Amino acid sequence: MYNMDRLFEAVQGRGHVCVGLDTAAEYIPPLARGGPGAVLAYNRALVDATLDAAACYKVQIAYYEAMGLAGLKVYAETLAYIRSRGALVIADIKRGDIADTALRYAQAHFEGDFEADFVTLSPYMGMDSIEPWLSYAETRGKGAFVLMRTSNQGMRDFEYLELGGEYRNCRVYDAVGARLSQAARPGRCGYGAFGAVVGVQPKSGAEREEAAGIRSRYANLFFLIPGYGAQGGAAEDAALLLRQGNGGVVNASRSILRAWEAELKAEGRETEGPDCPADIPFAADAARRAVIAMRDAIKKAAR
Numbered sequence: 001m002y003n004m005d006r007l008f009e010a011v012q013g014r015g016h017v018c019v020g021l022d023t024a025a026e027y028i029p030p031l032a033r034g035g036p037g038a039v040l041a042y043n044r045a046l047v048d049a050t051l052d053a054a055a056c057y058k059v060q061i062a063y064y065e066a067m068g069l070a071g072l073k074v075y076a077e078t079l080a081y082i083r084s085r086g087a088l089v090i091a092d093i094k095r096g097d098i099a100d101t102a103l104r105y106a107q108a109h110f111e112g113d114f115e116a117d118f119v120t121l122s123p124y125m126g127m128d129s130i131e132p133w134l135s136y137a138e139t140r141g142k143g144a145f146v147l148m149r150t151s152n153q154g155m156r157d158f159e160y161l162e163l164g165g166e167y168r169n170c171r172v173y174d175a176v177g178a179r180l181s182q183a184a185r186p187g188r189c190g191y192g193a194f195g196a197v198v199g200v201q202p203k204s205g206a207e208r209e210e211a212a213g214i215r216s217r218y219a220n221l222f223f224l225i226p227g228y229g230a231q232g233g234a235a236e237d238a239a240l241l242l243r244q245g246n247g248g249v250v251n252a253s254r255s256i257l258r259a260w261e262a263e264l265k266a267e268g269r270e271t272e273g274p275d276c277p278a279d280i281p282f283a284a285d286a287a288r289r290a291v292i293a294m295r296d297a298i299k300k301a302a303r
Helices: 003-014 036-050 068-084 099-110 131-140 153-157 172-183 206-217 235-239 259-266 280-302
Strands: 017-020 056-060 089-095 118-121 143-149 194-198 223-225 248-252
Touching: 003 143, 003 248, 017 036, 017 280, 036 068, 036 280, 056 068, 068 089, 089 099, 099 131, 131 194, 143 172, 172 194, 172 206, 235 280, 248 280, 259 280
Parallel strands: 017 056, 017 248, 056 089, 089 118, 118 143, 143 194, 194 223, 223 248
Antiparallel strands: none
């Protein structure tokens, strides 16, 4: 059984939300700030508060690398905690090297201290940067999400370039999707062990048609969908990248991590300084409300 099958089932049971634990110190309520240990405490509280309403979690390694060795320990303990609670976790590492280097990366992130259920990968050195990871799908059920069409402003610099040859009139991102789709060996849910990162953006007219076309062309690829919330994407935009009510998880990070701050601002209350009332329990409750609202909005849009 692939982890992608488990993720499909999690979406069916708990909705489409992928909680991003891209946790910076300033995202933690003032009363709880205090170094790497505070980040770990905050992550654990958010997992506990959202476990029944989120399909999975995504942990961006850069936020932890920035804290040095202590931060990497928090990263490892965050991954382990999520998995100990029976949830699925994506290690957002965006690796993209080849040969023995790729095998070592795979060993590092699919085994040992940094073990995750999924990783993110960059395909731009070619399929031989993806293939070394594939053996872990067959032996351990592991999965990956490969960068295809992202949600950042600079995506058009390369991902939208038009190609020739066998990919005539196609864009770079379509070549990535086609190769991934060809390589996919569908599990029992109908999706391959390796899916694609396909970003959500505010859409209208031709852009809506583009999103629907991407979903239709790559029916055997499960999508990790960033760009929701703080990046401007809405539930209606994300729903265009789903398939029959499933087929993708929608990631949000800052809008969940900082939901406590948004709630205080909406009430005209302090968000910094000694008069700020927020602590970890307050923030965890706010995160839960944000996840539930997001989950319900996407479910409604996907009908």
